[in-house]
Amino acid sequence: MSWEIVKWIILAVVFIFALTALTGAPYVPSRVSELRKAFKKLYPLGKKDLLVDLGSGDGVVLKVANEFGARGFGVELNPFLVLFTKLRFLRNKDIQIKMGNLFKINFPARTTVVYIFGDDRDISNMIDAVQKQANRIGKDLYVMSHGFEIPNKKPVKKYRAYLLYKITCVRDGVSA
Numbered sequence: 650m651s652w653e654i655v656k657w658i659i660l661a662v663v664f665i666f667a668l669t670a671l672t673g674a675p676y677v678p679s680r681v682s683e684l685r686k687a688f689k690k691l692y693p694l695g696k697k698d699l700l701v702d703l704g705s706g707d708g709v710v711l712k713v714a715n716e717f718g719a720r721g722f723g724v725e726l727n728p729f730l731v732l733f734t735k736l737r738f739l740r741n742k743d744i745q746i747k748m749g750n751l752f753k754i755n756f757p758a759r760t761t762v763v764y765i766f767g768d769d770r771d772i773s774n775m776i777d778a779v780q781k782q783a784n785r786i787g788k789d790l791y792v793m794s795h796g797f798e799i800p801n802k803k804p805v806k807k808y809r810a811y812l813l814y815k816i817t818c819v820r821d822g823v824s825a
C-alpha cells in the first residue's frame with residue numbers, strides 16, 4: 650500500500666472520530682473492572698436481560714454484559730467502531746450492533762436495561778429517548794448512567810461514578 654493511501658485512511662479515521670465527537674459524546678471507553686463491579690452492585694445482569702448501549706463505542710459494555718449472561722444491543726454512529734464491534738462479536742449471536750443515531754433507533758422489545766455514557770449536552774435528550782422507548786415497548790426500563798446525573802430525577806442506587814435510575818413506562822399520560 651502506498652503512503653498516499655495510508656495518509657488518506659488516517660485522515661478519514663481522524664475526520665470520522667472528530668465528526669462524531671462534535672455530534673455527541675466523544676469515544677472514551679468504560680473501564681472493564683469498574684463496569685463489572687458496578688453491574689454487580691447496582692444491577693446484577695443475567696440471562697433474563699437485554700442491555701442496550703446507547704453509543705456503544707468498541708463494544709466493551711456489551712462484552713461485560715454478555716459475560717454475565719445478558720444479551721446486548723449496541724447503537725453507534727462511528728462506522729469504524731461499528732466495524733470493530735461487528736468483527737469482535739462475529740460469532741456471538743447474543744450481541745447485535747447497529748450503525749445509526751441513538752436518538753432514532755427503536756430498542757428491541759426484550760430490552761430490560763440501558764447503559765448511557767454520554768455527556769452534559771445530551772443526557773436529558775438521551776433520557777427522553779429512553780422514556781419514549783419504554784412507552785413504545787410498554788414496560789419499565791432501568792438506566793445505568795456512567796458519570797452523569799439525570800436532571801430532576803433521583804437515582805435508585807449509586808456506586809462510585811455509576812447511577813441507576815428506573816424509567817417508568819407511561820401510557821396515555823398514566824404510569825403503566
Ligand SMILES: C[S@@+](CC[C@H](N)C(=O)[O-])C[C@H]1O[C@@H](n2cnc3c(N)ncnc32)[C@H](O)[C@@H]1O
Binds near residue numbers: 679706727751766
Ligand atoms: C463516551 S463513549 C462510550 C462508549 C461505550 N458506551 C463505553 O461506555 O465504553 C460515547 C460513544 O457514543 C457515540 N455517539 C455519540 N453520539 C452518538 C449518537 N448520536 N448516536 C450514536 N452514537 C453516538 C460516540 O461515537 C462514542 O463511541
